[in-house]
Amino acid sequence: MKTVKHTVPSVDGKGIMMGRKAFTDDFAEADSLVVKVLRSPHAFARIRAIDVSKARALEGVEMVITHHDVPRKPFTRAGQGYPEPSPHDKFILDEYVRYVGDEVCAVAAVDEKTANAALKSIEVDYEVLDPVLAFEDAIDNDCVVHPEEDIHEMFPIGFEPKRNLAAAYQMEVADVEAVLKESDVVVKHSFYTQAQAHVMMEPHTVNARIDYQNRLVLYSSTQTPFHVRRILSQTLDVPMQKIRVIKPRVGGGFGGKQALHGEMFVSLVTLKTGKPAKMVFTRKEVFESSYTRHPMRIDIALGANKDGTLKAIDCYALSDTGAYGEHALTVFMVAGSKVLPLYNKVDAVRFHGHVVYTNHTPAGAYRGYGAIQGNFALESAIDMLCEKLNIDPLAFRRKNMIAEGETSPIFEIMGEGTEGTAMNMETCKLDECLMRGKALIGWDDKYPRVKVDEDRYRAVGMAIAMQGSGIPYIDMGSASIKLNDDGFYNLTVGATDIGQGSDTILAQIAAEALDAPVEKVIVYSSDTDLTPFDVGAYASSTTYVSGNAVLRAAQSLREKMIEEAAKVLNVSKTSVAFDGKTFSTADNSISLVDLSNRLTYNDDQKQLAATDSYVGHKSPPPFMAGFVEIEIDQETGEYDILDYVSVVDCGVPVNPALARGQVEGGIVQGLGMAVFEKSAHTKKGRLIHNDMLTYKIPTSFDIKSLRTEFTESYEKSGPYGAKSVGEIGIDTPPAAVANAVYNALGVRINTLPITPERIVHALHTLNKEEK
């Protein structure tokens, strides 16, 4: 391959580095009205009365929107395939506010100062209600987060709002309890994960204007422009053809932008006033009023025989979706469906649980999407089981984990809201990942721990993981490619580059199919008017799903070009060879430049172009093994991450540098969740860690060494052998770090983040027990 599997520079890196106009706010009209939202100070309240008269009277205030001024139509902000597996349980504005930071009303003013003054002048009479804050007490609580009658699910997902249930599910293969009873050794434990924040560096940003064709045009920092267009149209009753959504450069998403955030308000303002409007979330709003990861409690039971054969996995998950059920069911499902098949040889497996409403910031999509939560529980429990069996954890995994050519019944049973899709693992290099990682980290010399000095130990820990590549039979991507005079191409794709480099990846795939240099493929993505449809950037789908669409379109254009060349050369198309520059037969040739110019200007003129699309028939998982080395102080519980080794099977990495960037970025976000990122609330439900000072994400100083390798792997169903790589990196750090801490000090931390305080507390408990 000439282009694929080569590191080519990203198509847009240079311009962005220079600070050229690229991101959403760079495109806001200079005279945009500034939209600001008044946010609830209460975790749960009903608005008895709201007086906006002072705000409306303020000079420079153009519009004030309360729940009296908007259509009452339930919708979901989740950017997902339609009908969505998320309940329609949100209103543009409502008489109820359901978390600290929820939307009370919105104002639009000539500048930020006036908008803020208007917010301050608004008087709200709240009937403060008892909130549901402890998610383990949410089911059948006397306080009901969604008492209203006019909300609904789109198809059965276990939605019972009167019981504070956004979704529920259960599946079982064979009789888990019976198999557990027969097992020689059983481990049962509960694990807790926190409401991790995305902390993408670009806050949620959107701006709108009415264009000269009297259409509403939005620039939005979104992962799902086509879903944004549909949801705006459905909710605001604006015909879809009147709306255009453009996604410019996005400054990080990680799932947090797989939803509508400010789009509804700026659209309302621009439609009503006819004036351009913009909204940029403050950092506090990003923390309090966008999305978090779903916090979960996962109860896991494993049963095994003395010989180290895993017999049964029983997994119950309780997930906190916060005030709205966005991605509620699907994130929960992935905690099982992209975790439990790792150990596919068990006799029995059960996955069940509930997703509950609470009065917290809504949880939503976040890289890993349930798999990181499930992985923390399962891979911690596997190490606990190995300890009990007195079997080496790597040997145990090698004996029991999924291998190439195998399958798991879970693939067929569990999908994302619907049934799943049966598939065999055509590529699964998990064993190579594990063995290579073991060698790189120096496991045999370091496991379980090495004493550094009187107080300090170095220890290693590890975990294996899997993810998916898109959502089969649901999520579709498409691409159009055309040949220009002078022999270069335009590739337009609905796929959404949010910083992961998909524009570059997709250009490489087209370039490979056309034998063209990447710079001859000009990519334009994510504009609902100009590019074909794509569901957007989520579910690790872009390289695999959109990439396959690009491959098909490029191959089809190549055929058309060869047909035209054959006509000119007066031969049959099968006798024409094309090397990217020249079409040749045994004794004749025409260059691509000449052919394209001829077709444009001189003879038999026509535009050559091809459009194609792709929907997955399966979702081949990428796999990885992650190994961490820590140095820990047994007195203080403080520890440093010395090294993180990742060995990944993502099929063929289309662009090795970009793939490495995805893995390492994921690892560090996963380490953030495992080690640093605290998310706590006051007793009244206000988020304490709501700025970048108190919510600590890893800095360059916290990360000492990352080593990343890819195994040789070729997934036949993927474009040029590729699987996905966007999420897999994030999954292993929580369990790997927990296992390393256990290997160092003998304490099992079941709650994230794994802080020195928790370690010291566990050490004290252990000492007491030993006494």
Next chain:
Amino acid sequence: MKAIEFTLNDELVTVDLQPHMRLLDVLREHFLLTGPKEGCGEGECGACAVLLDGHIVNSCLLPLANVHKRHVTTIEHFSRSKRYQVIEEAMIYEGGVQCGICTPGMVIAIESLLNKDPNPSDAAIRIGLSGNLCRCTGYNMIVKAVKRAASKGEGLW
């Protein structure tokens, strides 16, 4: 109100704006410079970084009055320099750019670091860049880029 006078990107400018305005807003809204970005507005992330008399500052925390009679350089001007070319090549080569919203600020931080220490150790790089947050890359590739820039650009700093 006294007009504020400063050198912006090698050009003497005079502005008649509120002295307490944030430098970031003056740069973005008045001078239409899109290089400095607002990531947090609280001086934590470094996406708004510019050079003030050659040293890195967060322009979201700096009142306009503080730049009176001083030199402000943004990425737009720095990107015309030889040193920038070296940093750019290294960042592209090592894959140090993902979403890119932190990148102009990161490049300013690299320039400021190499100005002080043209041959920084790994640890010095990690400390030197720790005021600039990046949620995409995991930093490894940026650290490698600084090392490459330092070695390729020997004599420039």
